[in-house]
Every structure is written in structure tokens, then in C-alpha cells.
Amino acid sequence: MAETSTQLSFENVFLSFGGTLALTDVSFKVIKGEILAIIGPNGAGKTSLLNCVNHFYSPDRGGIIFKENDLTKIPPHKIAKLGIARTFQNLALYSGLSTLDNLMAARHIHMKSNMIQSIIYWGMGQKEDIEHRRVVEEIISFLEIEHIRKAIVGALPHGLRKRVELGRALAMEPDVLLLDEPMTGMNVEEKEDMARFILDIHEIRKTTIMLIEHDMGLVMDIADRVVVLDFGSKIAEGTPEEIRKNPIVIQAYLGEEHI
Amino acid sequence: MAVIRPSGDFDRNYNQDMALIRKPWQWVLLLLSIGAVATSPYWAPPYVYIKANQIGYTLIAVQGLNILTGFTGQISMGQSAFMLAGGYISALIVTYLNLSFFIALPLAALGAGLVGLIFGIPSLRVKGFYLAMATLAAQFIIPWFTLHMFPEYLGGQNGIISAPVPVIGSYEFNEPARFIHITLFVLILTTIAAVNISRSRMGRAFVAIRDNDLAAELLGVNLFGYKLRAFFIAAVYAGLAGALRAHSSWQIGSEMGYDLSESIIFLGMLVVGGLGTNLGPFLGTSLIILMEDFSNIVGTKVSAVMLTGMTERVLTSFRPIFFGLILMLFLIFEPRGLAYRWQLFKASWRLRPFSH
Known part of the structure; x- marks a missing residue:
């Protein structure tokens, strides 16, 4: 070391x-x-x-x-x-969101757009989403979960969910x-x-x-x-x-x- | 369920992937339907645009509730009380401050939002069933306040009977045929806002709280802050809806259908349409409101054949019976609502004829 x-x-x-x-x-x-x-x-x-x-x-x-x-x-x-990021013993994913959105949700701490920008979503809000989308896509390909990018995680098999959860923690960098x-x-x-x-x-x-x-x-x-x-x-x-x-x-x- | 696209529809960058309206024909369809509603006073019977106006402002309240209950998972039983607050604020501002309705409307939204914020504070400590009980307080306190306090301004039992008519120049929005344009305009704005919220940073935080509040907090979402934001936005929507309703019906008062059952009907509309979807409020609200008229027709028919002489009672009882029946059937057979059905329908159509 x-x-x-x-x-x-x-x-x-x-x-x-x-x-x-x-x-x-x-x-x-x-x-x-x-x-x-x-x-x-x-x-x-x-x-x-x-x-x-x-x-x-x-x-x-x-x-x-x-x-x-x-x-x-x-x-x-x-x-x-x-x-500090973590995964959970018994999965704690956002089961109603897609894999992509689960990872994007983890980018929350790195994003800055506020309530108004979220509502207008023109310019700043959208640009920031795309910026962070790049980071998230990198993690998605790193974990080899491209094929379930848009799948709702609640419907995924256990092994994949575990992987998505790891991805969500990684997305927090x-x-x-x-x-x-x-x-x-x-x-x-x-x-x-x-x-x-x-x-x-x-x-x-x-x-x-x-x-x-x-x-x-x-x-x-x-x-x-x-x-x-x-x-x-x-x-x-x-x-x-x-x-x-x-x-x-x-x-x-x-x-x-x-x- | 993964999103199934029509074949040949690919994205080349993230902008395209995130776009909501993908094809020119979708734009055309959207503008045509907005145009159809906007011009309905010129070609449709009064029933159509009067109903469209009513569905419009109810829809705004339900959209707000959808953000709070559907996306954030915080059950609220106070939505119609926030409508009442918005309606009163707007009517008072126009009457006593002589401001234009178009200034009073955003102020009413903001005022209702602040009221909502106060009643959202219990969400810090309680959730689920207990939060529903806590929001019930709004449904008792606000109508009680308007009923008993400041009768010289709030009108007590009678409410404010002549909520002023919005005016631009000399054009008065004094009938549904004209008022519908205001409702439609606000509805377009609230819809854009709701859609944007659901796909942005804030919306993801909301859904994170709904699906797993513990994980959301450990992953950096300020639970209390975002719950309050959801309460605020829901109440802002209710305030807009209340102001629109007050000024299109020229009256506002606690005895005019802003009670608990109204709040519950809003929740019912949401369940029928589909919680946590942007399409859900449209489908649910339309269905339930049209169902009310349908129940009247059926009630009249029924009372003509049997139960003669009790028409009035049959009519008043059929509305809740129909509502309860629809809600129950949906809860049993399609708890994910009409929006989910629509998704399935689209998907099956795209897979056709190769459904495997």
C-alpha cells in the first residue's frame, strides 16, 4: 500500500x-x-x-x-x-424508477438545480441532467447493465438488482x-x-x-x-x-x- | 416494464432520449387537441365546455395531489381545503385590493402553498396512515376558519357570493365559454411543470422518498426539505385550482363542496387514473367527473321505472355509489390505474403481431 x-x-x-x-x-x-x-x-x-x-x-x-x-x-x-455511499443487506432500491433513474437519483448530491430550475427544466436543469447522464452511463457500462437501463428495477431479478444498487452507490462517487x-x-x-x-x-x-x-x-x-x-x-x-x-x-x- | 419503442425510432444523443414529444405527428396531435378544447365554445354544445372547464380546474388540484401522493408518497387528505384557501385568497385580493385576477392568481397559489407548508410539517415525524390523519387537520381547520372567523370579510356560511369576474381591458371572462381559456392556459402551465418535476432532480428525489425513504436519506436527500417542497407544490396547485373555481363560479365558501369528501374524491381520481404518472390525473379526473353525470342519467332512468317519487334521493345517492363502485373495482382489478392500462395497450400494439 x-x-x-x-x-x-x-x-x-x-x-x-x-x-x-x-x-x-x-x-x-x-x-x-x-x-x-x-x-x-x-x-x-x-x-x-x-x-x-x-x-x-x-x-x-x-x-x-x-x-x-x-x-x-x-x-x-x-x-x-x-x-460516504452504501448498499444495503436487503435491497433498498427505488423500485418504481428505472435503472437509469436510480443512478441519476444518486447523483442528487452532485447536482445543483433547485426547485425552480427543476420546474422550468429549460437550460440549466436540462443541461445538468445531461452532464450527469454521462457519468451515469459510464457506470452503467462499467457494471454491464446497459440492457436494463430503462427497465423498472422492481421487476428485475435479484442478482441484477444487487448490481444496480452497487451502481447507485458508485454514482455518488x-x-x-x-x-x-x-x-x-x-x-x-x-x-x-x-x-x-x-x-x-x-x-x-x-x-x-x-x-x-x-x-x-x-x-x-x-x-x-x-x-x-x-x-x-x-x-x-x-x-x-x-x-x-x-x-x-x-x-x-x-x-x-x-x- | 421496459419502455418499448416503435421500430425504427432511435436516439442519437441524450437530448433525443430525454425528449417527451418525439415525432412531428405527436406535436400536431397535441396542438390539435389543445386547439379543440380552446375552440370548443364555438362549435360544441355548452355541456362540453362547461364540463371541460370543471375538469380543467379539478385536474389542476389532482395534479398537485399527484406530486404529493403519487410521486412523493405522502398521503394528503387536505387538498380541497387548500383549494378553499386559494379561492378565498384570490377572491379577497381582487375584491378588497382591487388587483387584477391575473395578479391575484399567482398570489393565491403562493398563499395556499404557504398554508400547505404549515400542514406539511407533521410529515417530518409521521408517515403513511398517521400522516393522512395529520393532514386531515387541514381539512377541519381551514373550513372552520373560513366559516367562523372574520364573517364580514369571509362571509361565514354564505361565503363570498360574488367573486369578481376576471377582466382584460373590457373583455370579461364572465361565462364558462370565456373562462375556459384561462383554465386551459393555467392547465398547460401546470402540466408542463408537473412533467418537468417528474423527470428532473427534484422529481427523482420525490420518488426516492416514496420508494425508500431510508435509502433516500442515506443517499443524500434531505427528507424533510423535499417533503415540504412536495407539500408546498401540491398546495400551490390546489390554490390555483381553487382560485379558478372560485372565479369561474363567482363564489367561494366552505359550504360549497370543499369538504373532506371532495379531498377523498381527489384521491380516488388519482387511484383510478394511476398514482405517480403524469397521464393518470387526466384520465382519472375526466372519468370520475363524467361518471357523476352518467350516474345522474342512470338515476333518472331508474327512478322513472322504480322508486318513483324519490328521484331527488336516488340522484344524490347514485353519485357516491357509482364513485365507490368504480374505486373498488379499480383497486381490485387495476390498482395501477388507467395510465398503466394505456401503457400496456401501447406496448401490445407495438409488439403486434409478434407478441413473444
Whole structure:
């Protein structure tokens, strides 16, 4: 890794729901330009952690620092503007819009036309739409979804929807991309495609990626570093090789018999 | 459903791809239909242009509701109350400030919009069913206000009986045959605005909120800001509709059909036509308004054969019965409305004869 500056840093994050601790004293740093995988058994707090980054959940204590801002004190829509995009575990597409419009909707943060310009749509509003259309079309061809450009996403098969959702996150041109189980419900071929896209994004766009995934083989293949959560606490952090050999991780996550 | 184009229709740049009117014959057809409505007072029986005028201003209110409920997904039960507000503001401005109707109209729209903004504030916290209940407040508060407050200006129960007639020079828009031109002009503007909203940055934000408000927020849409914008625009449309209605019927008052049932009928028109489509309000509003007359005809026929001597009661009960029946049939058989049917029809026609 060329430079090792910190992109996102979690500092003693505590989160509880009505007394139940979901995250306990979680601290780690995400390095600029890396693919960081977060793994852990079900209910370990992986998604909760991402939700804290988006400020969909408010941590009880601790901070999440990004570009010198504490994300726990900024409203969600402004966090998106700062450069954090994400996909969701259970798809959260705009199901009534076409693929193209889903991606265009994600350009929202980069567009400037206001209410009046939207209503008149002559000149500025339209010109801006076309400008951003170019960016979106690039992403569409990158993800190989040209054929469903004008299809309503609600009617697409699951694998394609996942890809559209990745495209929507990419259309935000984020510095940090949060991927919450991008490969659930996919067959091997689709998973390989998705892995290829993730690696390409990382390669070409130098985007920092935080990834939650259950497919261990895949995580070990594509991640630069891995953070392991169990019952809301971080139990390990390191390269895939280190994690693979770590006895605590093996016990907590992979099960006793693997030792 | 992907958009199916006629064969041989290709785009060479994004401008063409985004164009709404693609072919010269479509322009011709559009201008011909506008021309037909505009000249209807000269060739059609009064029924046609009187109905066209009524459909026109109702349509504007339904278009506004479509932006709020159809695109943004915020159910509002207060649209006819905002119409009432717009109608009153316009009538008061023309009567007491002696301004032209054509200045009062945009002011009424703006005023109604601000009222709508106030009643849109609950949308910050509540959604769905609860928001519908919250907007119901507008439907009670606004008519109550006009009924009980400032009777010397607002006219209490009687309302304002002589809402002034719009005038340009010495030309008075004093009958539907003339007023329809104002309605048509405003309708064209509101339609252009509605279409533009639905295909621009703001419209995509609206639909994002409707389809997945959580994702919309995490992807950078300021939920509250955009919900308020939707409420504002819907109320502006209602204000325009109310002002047009007040000045074409020369009267405005809380007892003149600006009640809750009117708001619900607007929602019904939207469902029948197709929520979240630009064509929907046109089809739904026309169908429901014409259905009212149809129910009168059927009612008269029925009361001539049976239930004789109860004509009046039969007529008043047939309207809601027909409305309820149509709404129910649509909800069961085509909840996506007439606009969707039209899409299917066009698609099947384009695929013909190779439907596989």
C-alpha cells in the first residue's frame, strides 16, 4: 500500500438498543484505499456498525471520524454529501424508477438545480441532467447493465438488482463505499462477477471499501484487512492470513472443530 | 416494464432520449387537441365546455395531489381545503385590493402553498396512515376558519357570493365559454411543470422518498426539505385550482363542496387514473367527473321505472355509489390505474403481431 493515511476511524463506539449492547467499545481505523472486510457471526453488530457510519443509528458514546468530521453529529443526508455511499443487506432500491433513474437519483448530491430550475427544466436543469447522464452511463457500462437501463428495477431479478444498487452507490462517487453483504442470494457466477466489480472499483477508482460478507473464501480473497466482531466487540483485526490463524476468531466464528 | 419503442425510432444523443414529444405527428396531435378544447365554445354544445372547464380546474388540484401522493408518497387528505384557501385568497385580493385576477392568481397559489407548508410539517415525524390523519387537520381547520372567523370579510356560511369576474381591458371572462381559456392556459402551465418535476432532480428525489425513504436519506436527500417542497407544490396547485373555481363560479365558501369528501374524491381520481404518472390525473379526473353525470342519467332512468317519487334521493345517492363502485373495482382489478392500462395497450400494439 502506497500511503497509509486514515480514511475513517472508529473511536470507542458504544451502541445499545433499550439496554442491550449492540456495540461495545469498538475502535479501529480504515486506511485510505483499502478493502476492509468486517466479519462476524449473525447479530455480531456488523450492520449496526455501518448504520452508525451513516448516522442512521446514533452511538451512545464514541465517535466516527471522517475528514475531520464526527459523523455521529451530522445528519444522514449530509454524510452522503461528505462522500460516504452504501448498499444495503436487503435491497433498498427505488423500485418504481428505472435503472437509469436510480443512478441519476444518486447523483442528487452532485447536482445543483433547485426547485425552480427543476420546474422550468429549460437550460440549466436540462443541461445538468445531461452532464450527469454521462457519468451515469459510464457506470452503467462499467457494471454491464446497459440492457436494463430503462427497465423498472422492481421487476428485475435479484442478482441484477444487487448490481444496480452497487451502481447507485458508485454514482455518488464516494470516497468510502460501504457494502453490506453485496453477494447474498447470488450463485457462484454472480458472486464472481460482483467480486470482480468490487476489485475493479478498488483498482480504478481507488475507493476505500468497507465490506460485510459471510462468504469466507471470498473475503479472504479480496480483502486487504479484516476486522472480526463478536457480540458487539472487536475480537481481532489483521490481514486475512493473520485472521485465518487467529485462535480466538476460529473459536468464535468458524467453530471449534476447525482448530 | 421496459419502455418499448416503435421500430425504427432511435436516439442519437441524450437530448433525443430525454425528449417527451418525439415525432412531428405527436406535436400536431397535441396542438390539435389543445386547439379543440380552446375552440370548443364555438362549435360544441355548452355541456362540453362547461364540463371541460370543471375538469380543467379539478385536474389542476389532482395534479398537485399527484406530486404529493403519487410521486412523493405522502398521503394528503387536505387538498380541497387548500383549494378553499386559494379561492378565498384570490377572491379577497381582487375584491378588497382591487388587483387584477391575473395578479391575484399567482398570489393565491403562493398563499395556499404557504398554508400547505404549515400542514406539511407533521410529515417530518409521521408517515403513511398517521400522516393522512395529520393532514386531515387541514381539512377541519381551514373550513372552520373560513366559516367562523372574520364573517364580514369571509362571509361565514354564505361565503363570498360574488367573486369578481376576471377582466382584460373590457373583455370579461364572465361565462364558462370565456373562462375556459384561462383554465386551459393555467392547465398547460401546470402540466408542463408537473412533467418537468417528474423527470428532473427534484422529481427523482420525490420518488426516492416514496420508494425508500431510508435509502433516500442515506443517499443524500434531505427528507424533510423535499417533503415540504412536495407539500408546498401540491398546495400551490390546489390554490390555483381553487382560485379558478372560485372565479369561474363567482363564489367561494366552505359550504360549497370543499369538504373532506371532495379531498377523498381527489384521491380516488388519482387511484383510478394511476398514482405517480403524469397521464393518470387526466384520465382519472375526466372519468370520475363524467361518471357523476352518467350516474345522474342512470338515476333518472331508474327512478322513472322504480322508486318513483324519490328521484331527488336516488340522484344524490347514485353519485357516491357509482364513485365507490368504480374505486373498488379499480383497486381490485387495476390498482395501477388507467395510465398503466394505456401503457400496456401501447406496448401490445407495438409488439403486434409478434407478441413473444
